[in-house]
Amino acid sequence: MSEAEIIKSISFYGFGLLVLIFSILTVFAKKVIYSIIFAVIAFFCTAGIFFSLGADYNAVVQIAVYGVAVPVILLFAIMFTSRSEAKTVYLSFTARFFTGIISLALFLMIIWYSIKYAVHLNSSVVVFFAKNKIDAAGLDSIYSISNTLYVNYRLALFLFGIMILTVIVGLSVLNIIKEQRRG
Amino acid sequence: MVNNLFNISLYHYLIFSLVLFLIGMFGAIVSKHVIKILICLEFMLTAVNVNFIAFSAYCDSSTLKGFVFSLFYTSVGAVEIAVALVIFYLMFREKKSINIENYTELKG
Numbered sequence: 520m521s522e523a524e525i526i527k528s529i530s531f532y533g534f535g536l537l538v539l540i541f542s543i544l545t546v547f548a549k550k551v552i553y554s555i556i557f558a559v560i561a562f563f564c565t566a567g568i569f570f571s572l573g574a575d576y577n578a579v580v581q582i583a584v585y586g587v588a589v590p591v592i593l594l595f596a597i598m599f600t601s602r603s604e605a606k607t608v609y610l611s612f613t614a615r616f617f618t619g620i621i622s623l624a625l626f627l628m629i630i631w632y633s634i635k636y637a638v639h640l641n642s643s644v645v646v647f648f649a650k651n652k653i654d655a656a657g658l659d660s661i662y663s664i665s666n667t668l669y670v671n672y673r674l675a676l677f678l679f680g681i682m683i684l685t686v687i688v689g690l691s692v693l694n695i696i697k698e699q700r701r702g
Numbered sequence: 703m704v705n706n707l708f709n710i711s712l713y714h715y716l717i718f719s720l721v722l723f724l725i726g727m728f729g730a731i732v733s734k735h736v737i738k739i740l741i742c743l744e745f746m747l748t749a750v751n752v753n754f755i756a757f758s759a760y761c762d763s764s765t766l767k768g769f770v771f772s773l774f775y776t777s778v779g780a781v782e783i784a785v786a787l788v789i790f791y792l793m794f795r796e797k798k799s800i801n802i803e804n805y806t807e808l809k810g
Contacts, residue, residue: 546729
């Protein structure tokens with residue numbers, strides 16, 4: 520058995536086990552907020568399985584859509600449907616002071632690094648990227664997906680764009696009609 | 703036996719996606735909270751995506767059509783959850799309840 524096969528089997532069993540465990544925890548969690556957190560972990564691990572299959576583009580889309588976008592929509596839904604009035608939490612003066620100091624320090628550090636590396640173009644970062652150029656052979660799956668998506672299935676992609684636009688406009692119109700009926 | 707266990711084939715992914723699909727289906731049937739049901743539906747969609755990608759990786763490694771269909775399916779899942787949440791929000795404002803058993807007006 521080659522080293523690549525061992526790595527593939529370990530990643531499959533590791534990520535697969537995590538996905539199954541966290542999906543079961545999602546179903547049996549008592550609070551829905553815990554369900555969402557477990558589901559996010561399960562979706563991230565599914566992205567790992569996609570990556571082990573060579574579908575790195577799909578893994579990124581999985582993380583972007585199911586790992587970030589969908590949980591945000593679900594959290595907004597929970598916020599809008601809370602049964603009790605939302606309580607505003609105010610930080611104490613000391614906490615606000617230290618938070619402000621840390622934020623300011625981080626901001627100044629980023630500005631300092633940006634100026635430093637913008638002025639010295641031959642810095643170590645530039646040299647690192649110049650040494651580690653992206654190999655075209657490593658982009659095979661992305662090239663193949665792009666070719667299939669934008670050449671063979673361009674009409675389907677166009678229709679999907681129209682569908683998503685219709686959904687966005689339709690949902691807005693639905694809300695407006697509902698508000699007008701109430702008013 | 704051990705060699706078969708660590709030699710990952712298409713069947714391993716199919717069994718994994720079947721188990722994930724069954725967990726999602728079980729959760730969608732058993733849960734009463736609407737948001738939990740939606741998450742379980744997303745698990746079912748993810749299981750189908752795993753199937754698409756596994757078949758594409760093992761049977762069609764030249765054109766990778768399954769990868770592309772998986773992308774379409776992911777976008778359909780995101781749209782579906784947006785529509786479902788708006789319907790849920792409108793129903794919540796009517797019924798003031800998160801229990802799906804109270805949404806009897808949606809029955810045909």
